Structures are given as structure tokens and as C-alpha cells.
Amino acid sequence: MTKTHNSCGLCRIDIENLTVVSGQDILIENINLDFHCGQLTALIGRNGAGKTTLIRAILGEREYTGNISYKEHNNGEIKRPRIGYVPQHLIFDKNTPVSVIDFMTASKSKRPVWLGHRKKDREKIKNQLEELECGHVIDRRLGELSGGELQRVLLATALDPLPDFLILDEPVSGVDVNGLDLFYKMVSKLRDSYHIAILLVSHDLSLIKKYADKAVLIDKTVVASGDVDEVFKTDSFKQIFGFMDLEV
Amino acid sequence: MDTLYKIMEIVMPFDFMNYEFMKNALLATIVVSPLFAILGTMAVNNKMAFFSDALGHSAFTGIAIGVLLGLKNPIISMLAFGIFLSLIITKVKSTNTASTDTIISVFSSLSMALGIVILSKNGGFSKYSSYLIGDILTVTPKEILLILVVLICTIIIWHIIYNSLLLVSINTSLAASRNIKTHLIENIFVALVAVAVMLSIKWIGILTINSMLILPAASARNISSNTRQYHGITIILGLISGISGLIISFYGDTSASATMVLVSSLFFFITLGIRKFVR
Numbered sequence: 001m002t003k004t005h006n007s008c009g010l011c012r013i014d015i016e017n018l019t020v021v022s023g024q025d026i027l028i029e030n031i032n033l034d035f036h037c038g039q040l041t042a043l044i045g046r047n048g049a050g051k052t053t054l055i056r057a058i059l060g061e062r063e064y065t066g067n068i069s070y071k072e073h074n075n076g077e078i079k080r081p082r083i084g085y086v087p088q089h090l091i092f093d094k095n096t097p098v099s100v101i102d103f104m105t106a107s108k109s110k111r112p113v114w115l116g117h118r119k120k121d122r123e124k125i126k127n128q129l130e131e132l133e134c135g136h137v138i139d140r141r142l143g144e145l146s147g148g149e150l151q152r153v154l155l156a157t158a159l160d161p162l163p164d165f166l167i168l169d170e171p172v173s174g175v176d177v178n179g180l181d182l183f184y185k186m187v188s189k190l191r192d193s194y195h196i197a198i199l200l201v202s203h204d205l206s207l208i209k210k211y212a213d214k215a216v217l218i219d220k221t222v223v224a225s226g227d228v229d230e231v232f233k234t235d236s237f238k239q240i241f242g243f244m245d246l247e248v
Numbered sequence: 249m250d251t252l253y254k255i256m257e258i259v260m261p262f263d264f265m266n267y268e269f270m271k272n273a274l275l276a277t278i279v280v281s282p283l284f285a286i287l288g289t290m291a292v293n294n295k296m297a298f299f300s301d302a303l304g305h306s307a308f309t310g311i312a313i314g315v316l317l318g319l320k321n322p323i324i325s326m327l328a329f330g331i332f333l334s335l336i337i338t339k340v341k342s343t344n345t346a347s348t349d350t351i352i353s354v355f356s357s358l359s360m361a362l363g364i365v366i367l368s369k370n371g372g373f374s375k376y377s378s379y380l381i382g383d384i385l386t387v388t389p390k391e392i393l394l395i396l397v398v399l400i401c402t403i404i405i406w407h408i409i410y411n412s413l414l415l416v417s418i419n420t421s422l423a424a425s426r427n428i429k430t431h432l433i434e435n436i437f438v439a440l441v442a443v444a445v446m447l448s449i450k451w452i453g454i455l456t457i458n459s460m461l462i463l464p465a466a467s468a469r470n471i472s473s474n475t476r477q478y479h480g481i482t483i484i485l486g487l488i489s490g491i492s493g494l495i496i497s498f499y500g501d502t503s504a505s506a507t508m509v510l511v512s513s514l515f516f517f518i519t520l521g522i523r524k525f526v527r
Contacts, residue, residue, distance in 0.1 A: 059424045092419070
């Protein structure tokens with residue numbers, strides 16, 4: 001039995017027979033997975049295993065065959081699911097004159113940010129940032145933020161409006177060890193207090209063991225999935241990651 | 249128009265204001281500068297300096313197509329070809345793995361060479377060489393009105409798509425996760441740039457149009473820390489460089505657009521120098 005937290009655990013995202021091809025190459029094939037609200041699922045695999053492709057298919061950026069559906073707890077379908085996405089990294093010019101509040105407002109509001117910001121919008125964003133312990137960065141340029149601060153800003157952005165499915169793409173790169181642990185703690189807290197399913201792409205196996213409820217190992221297709229401990233014990237896992245000291 | 253001329257004479261009682269062509273040129277500058285400034289903010293964010301350069305060069309092919317089709321005014325064929333080229337470059341950029349610079353360079357060279365070959369057949373190219381540096385003093389009130397319409401349309405479109413465009417420029421996957429149609433937004437933007445460039449290239453010139461688009465935004469970027477400042481400073485710098493460039497060119501008897509670019513470049517170095525203290 002996998003762990004679930006405060007959520008009902010009944011809302012789910014079903015992925016059936018998902019295949020993505022690029023020209024002659026099959027990037028991922030026959031992926032079958034389900035994610036439940038209140039669960040933190042870690043997606044692992046070697047480089048080039050298709051993790052990013054899978055995420056881009058879920059985001060609707062890549063064409064795919066197969067089916068992705070979002071179900072409510074009563075099995076009703078969510079027609080326009082909200083997906084929160086924290087990208088792996090943002091490649092942008094550090095001099096870009098975009099402040100944190102510009103960026104967060106642009107993500108959710110239709111009112112163009114070149115008009116400036118209304119006081120009530122500003123207060124709301126300030127509160128959202130303070131919840132993730134980074135209220136002080138609201139007027140800084142995105143390029144001025146540290147790796148950890150940027151990740152938290154991206155997380156705060158992904159959480160408004162509250163998504164049905166939160167996808168975190170390797171959010172640990174460029175963040176120091178303490179920032180990383182803090183980030184995982186925040187994500188766990190979200191999982192416990194909100195009604196969302198979380199998919200986390202990560203390389204940090206010790207943190208996955210500490211915080212994730214489920215793990216999915218892919219190599220073009222799903223080679224193992226289930227409880228983190230079980231997946232870590234499979235032969236495929238050992239082949240890909242070697243024998244590791246898992247007692248952390 | 250007469251009332252407008254009178255107002256201008258009262259506001260600016262200088263001797264260059266005695267000439268109607270200067271009044272028209274000044275009005276054109278006041279309309280064109282903000283248009284290019286607004287579009288420039290995003291062109292610089294998206295690192296499209298080279299793209300707009302290619303677009304300018306392609307004007308020759310637009311004119312050539314017009315000549316081949318026997319059009320009296322080649323503006324229609326220039327617009328059509330400009331939009332076509334910008335959409336093609338954007339498409340190829342998103343699907344091809346070769347470096348963007350190389351792709352744009354290939355399109356730029358091709359469309360410039362093709363236009364020159366067609367226009368220079370039978371030795372008639374000198375007729376079109378005025379497009380190279382442009383001449384804002386020949387602008388007519390009708391043309392100013394056309395640009396004004398484009399400016400108003402641009403502001404409306406900017407109002408609608410800016411937030412989406414900003415997210416796409418920061419990260420396309422992130423934009424896609426927000427249900428933004430990233431390709432559509434990008435295409436609207438490049439088409440808008442194509443329209444602005446093609447409609448004003450006759451007075452600004454193929455060689456200088458890119459600077460009008462890029463320089464004010466590049467200068468403002470040095471000293472802005474948010475989007476609102478960025479827009480405000482870009483528009484102000486665009487207007488100051490445009491107007492002062494025009495006036496200096498009148499007294500110095502030089503090319504107006506090139507003089508505007510010189511003033512713009514000066515601003516770039518000034519802002520670069522003071523950015524540590526301002527930001």
C-alpha cells in the first residue's frame with residue numbers, strides 16, 4: 001500500500017500507452033502510469049531515458065499517441081486540467097529587466113505588466129512568496145536571484161492558481177545542499193496540505209527516499225514503479241544506478 | 249493637418265519648422281520611434297537583433313516581387329514577403345537543430361541577393377538604392393497616418409498578448425504549462441515586427457532600420473530593473489534620439505536616420521557607463 005496524506009487520494013491522472021516519436025526514433029514508448037492526489041511521485045532514470053520527453057508530452061508541448069486523462073474523486077473527467085510546472089532551469093539573459101513580481105503577474109493575469117502592478121495584486125504575491133520564505137525578492141530582477149530563490153519563485157508561480165498536477169523538473173540543479181533540503185521539505189508540505197498530485201524528476205536518490213511516496217523508473221518505457229524501497233531493490237534500478245547505500 | 253502644423257510651429261519656434269517636409273518628418277519620427285521602441289523591447293529580450301536585420305535586408309526581394317508583378321506601389325508585396333519570411337524563420341528555428349544564427353544568415357543572404365539580382369537586371373538598380381539609407385524627409389501625411397494606425401494596433405495587440413509573450417521569452421515549457429499557445433504568440437509578434445519594418449523602411453533605410461529597433465531597448469535594458477521602467481525608458485530614449493537626430497541632420501545636412509542611430513548609440517554607451525550606479 002502506498003502512502004497517501006491529507007488528500008482523498010482518489011483524484012488521479014492516468015497515462016495510457018503514451019508513445020512519443022521523433023522522425024524514425026522512438027523516444028518513449030507505451031508508458032502506463034497513474035498519479036494520485038496527495039502523492040509525491042519521483043521520476044527517475046538515466047540521462048536520455050525520456051524523462052524530459054514524458055514531461056513535455058504531459059505539458060502538451062510534444063505530440064504523442066496514447067491517452068492522458070485527469071479524473072476527479074468521483075471519476076468525473078477534468079476537461080481543462082491546471083498544470084503547475086517548475087522547469088529544470090531558466091535559460092535567460094541575466095540582464096533581462098523582468099522583476100519577480102512582473103514574472104509572477106505575467107503568469108496568471110491578463111493585465112499587461114508594462115502597466116505596473118495594482119496594490120492588491122502586489123500584496124497577494126508578497127504573501128505567496130513569504131509562504132515560501134522569499135518575500136524579500138519581490139522587486140528583484142530574475143537574473144539577480146540565487147538558484148534556491150529562483151526555484152522558490154518558480155514554485156510559488158506554479159502554485160497559483162492551485163494546479164491539479166504539479167510537475168517539478170529536476171529542481172535541484174544549481175541549488176546548494178541546504179536549499180535543496182528546504183525545497184524538498186516545502187514540496188512535502190504542499191503535498192500534505194493541498195489536494196494535488198506531484199511529479200518530481202530528480203537525480204538525488206537519498207532525498208527521494210526521504211520524501212517521495214512512489215518512484216517510477218523509466219528507460220524509454222516504465223521498467224519499475226511502486227513504493228520507493230521496492231523500486232530501489234529491483235534489478236533494473238541496480239543496473240542503471242549501481243549498488244547504492246540506501247540506508248540514509 | 250494645417251492645425252497640427254500650426255501647433256507644431258507654436259511649440260517649436262525654430263527655423264527648421266518653416267519647411268513642411270521637416271514638419272512631416274518630425275511627425276513621422278514621433279510616431280515611428282515609440283512603435284519601434286515597443287517592439288524593440290521584446291526583440292532584444294528574445295535576442296532577435298539578427299532576425300530583424302535579416303528582415304530589413306529582405307525588403308529588396310519584397311520590392312522585386314512587386315516590380316515583377318507590375319505593382320505601382322510595392323508595399324503590398326513587401327509586407328507579404330516580410331511576414332512570410334519572418335514566419336518561415338520562426339518555424340525553421342523551432343524545428344531545426346542547426347544554430348539559429350546560421351539559419352537566419354542563410355535566409356538573410358538569400359532574400360537580399362535575390363532581390364538585388366532581380367532589381368539590377370538591365371542595370372536599373374540605382375533607382376532602388378535610396379532604400380539603403382532611406383529618406384524621412386519624403387514622408388507624406390498619408391503615410392504618417394498609416395504608421396499611426398499601425399502604432400495604435402500594436403499597442404492594442406501589446407495589451408492583449410504581452411504577458412504571454414513575456415513568459416514565452418523566458419521559458420516556452422513554462423508558458424505551455426500555462427495553456428499559452430506559444431507558436432501562435434511568437435508568430436503574432438514576428439509578423440508585427442515585419443509589418444512595422446516594411447512600412448517604415450522607405451524612410452528609415454535597410455541599413456539603419458535594425459538599429460532603430462534594437463538600440464533604444466538595448467540602452468534601456470542597461471538601467472531598468474522591471475518591465476514598466478524598461479518600456480518607459482525605451483520609448484523616451486527612442487523619441488529623444490529620433491527627434492534630436494532629425495534636427496541635427498537638418499543643420500548638419502546629413503542622413504536623418506543615420507544621425508538618429510548615432511545619437512542612439514551615444515545613449516547606449518552612456519547607459520552602459522552608468523548602469524552600476526542606477527540599477
